[in-house]
Amino acid sequence: MTLQSANDAPDRDPKVVTLEGSNDAEVTGWDGGNWDLIVQLDDIPTWGGRFETQTFSFDNKKGYLHYRWTVVDTQGPSGCCMQIAEVGFLGGVYSGPADVTQPGDALIASSANSPGSEGVANAIDGKPTKYLNRDGSNSNPSGFVVTPSLGMTYVTGMSLQSANDAPDRDPKVITLEGSNDDEVTAYDSGNWQLIAQIDDIPAWTGRFQTKEFFFDNDRAFKHYRWVVLDTQGPSGCCMQIAEVELLGVVPPSDVTSPGDALVASSSNSPGSEGVANAIDGQPTKYLNRDGSNSNPSGFIVTPSIGKTVITGILMQSANDAPDRDPKVITIEGSNDDEISSYDSGNWQLITQIDDIPAWTGRFQSQVFIFDNVWAFKHYRWIATDTQGPSGCCMQIAEIEFLGGSAPKDVTSPGDTVFASSSNSPGSEGVANAIDGQPTKYLNRDGSNSQPSGFVVTPGIGATTITGISMQTANDAPDRDVKVVLLEGTNDSVSGWDDGASWSKITQIDDIPAIG
Ligand SMILES: [Ca+2]
Ligand SMILES: [Ca+2]
Ligand SMILES: [Ca+2]
Known part of the structure; x- marks a missing residue:
């Protein structure tokens, strides 16, 4: 929400505001209808001047048709009134559950x-x-x-x-x-x-x-x-x-396609039941004998559409032998440039699904949805146990990795950038962070776990970001980022610390090391 102070009398500015939402078909008056409290802003700081805008962020996952904005108290004491120059409701078209x-x-x-x-x-x-x-x-x-x-x-x-x-x-x-x-x-x-x-x-x-x-x-x-x-x-x-x-x-769509690069956990499959059958869009089956007696088996897929974020998986049972269906699976992701074998590379666990209910029919699909915010180039799917007991193998007719392409970069080389300081080698200044090249930005302020960073103003104007991509530099992994704070502002900015009012977008703690 944005609130802009009016021309005079700061005592009339809001100090406590509530925002409520209603999904009644019609609202016919101020006092009628059914309202949910979305947020109460207590103790709003005094405005620094007239016609100044303050921005407030809050969590709300629900969509509404109507909003009721109430000033519960003014900065006061004001014997006169409440006043405001402009109120902005920041959000988007509702795209949540319907x-x-x-x-x-x-x-x-x-x-x-x-x-x-x-x-x-x-x-x-x-x-x-x-x-x-x-x-x-x-x-x-x-x-x-x-x-x-x-x-x-x-x-x-x-x-x-x-x-x-x-x-x-x-x-x-x-x-x-x-x-x-x-x-x-x-x-x-x-x-x-x-x-x-x-x-x-x-x-x-x-x-x-x-x-x-x-x-x-x-x-x-x-x-x-x-x-x-x-x-x-x-x-x-x-x-x-x-x-x-x-x-x-409706669950998200499949990010894989028939023909995507695949690496099986082994070639211990019948000739006509190899790993390609897992991602061919047909009820043909992938069977791997390594999966007998509750041993792990699976495969790696590299979606040809590039980096994706997945939040679900569809698994279709094969034609026979329900004991061979997966019971426990893990899904991992990797952003290595290339994966040369099933057992190598750097992998990060996305989710483990324990105790998958038995399929109630053949060629039937089950879909599981999970939380994941990480984008990856490669996925490794491992069945760590079957419904079993199966002395034969693991089998599956088809697997779909459900999600979408990773969001695209809103910055471009040449965007205005301010470093947290100029404590950088001459050839390793802040412009390197946004130049689309593997050139590096190094800031000595970041030694000994101290903060450092930069401000960027995307040339394309106001943006909503939901992700961040960070590439490691050429050497010294101990200098890689571990904790990142990302803030946004709608103020005009002329430097790293010029008094602009920043709102926290996200903090990413404990970023895994790469390589
Ligand atoms: Ca009805
Ligand atoms: Ca298939
Ligand atoms: Ca660079």
Whole structure:
């Protein structure tokens, strides 16, 4: 948020501000509606002058349609008023979790015990029409199965809208389960995994009111089962809900392509079941006998699109022998120029997935999502155990590494740069840090764990950055960066330490050594 002070009377400037968000369809007045507190800024420093702008950053992962900005206190004391010249709301178009269901998606009710006009289709029709199921009376379970037509989705939240009447019928305890079965034919059949249980939901305070819930989940699914285990009750009648939204995203896309360079953990495979089958976009299988008896096997892939950031993996089971499917895997990344063999090179662990649930069918895909902010050129996938016991081998039909290309550099050689000091050799000044060459920037201020660095003003103007790439210099690894602080400012800057107001973007601690 930016706040610009007005022309006079500093006592009228804000000192405490709250920012709230609402997703009501319409806001008709200052006091109405449902509002979430996003942030409260306490004790805002006094402005240094008139028409000056202060910038405040805060964490918020949720998207809103409306914002309410409230000055709770002024710098004061002011017997007059509050005043502000300009308020800026800094952000972007919301790209976080959104409803993955849509009207027309395949639905299976827990039973047909509903009034004719209040069937399960009303739960996912995008309208305040209600789904009512009498099975949900007296704290019994009821619900539905939905198969999003989007395909496999990664859900991390849920939105529930209360129906027109009878608050005792609203959900109080809910579970959400996921399935990757090819088909779900009945509400009570199939293989299901618990994604989240939401206990003790506070009572809705109005009709047609929407509540959102978010939860941790690391898996994508094709089908979801939504079960109300208890109502706000006591209700001798039923469970009812006006609308259910499952909030999530379609998993990211595959960064590998058939033909990408591959290195198998060994050539201990049948001639027609070599490593190329793991990344050929077909259900053909990669089988490696090294993976027998819970021994590790796998491969390295170098995506031809260059450096990528991956946050998920898709693994498709092969045609037979479920005991050969992976049970535990690790994924590592490397930025070495070249990888010459499976067992060499510098590798950094991205994630380990333990206890992969058994695949419930052949040629079936499971998708796992994980946190990762590191971009890499190469990936090493290792199955460290199979579902087993398998005296034969490890096998997999297909693997997709899910993510996107690493963000691109916003700086260019020639951008304005200020060093933290000129304590550098003549040929190793700060310009070398941004010249697109392996020439080095060396600053002696950085000796003995002291800070040093530079300020850069990208020539392309205001930018949003989400990453940083750093290349080691020619010698002396002890001089490499270990902890980096990155700050941004919208002030005009004329030097390293010229009084500009900097906001912390990120601090990266404990950067691994390379090589
Ligand atoms: Ca509805
Ligand atoms: Ca394949
Ligand atoms: Ca350089």
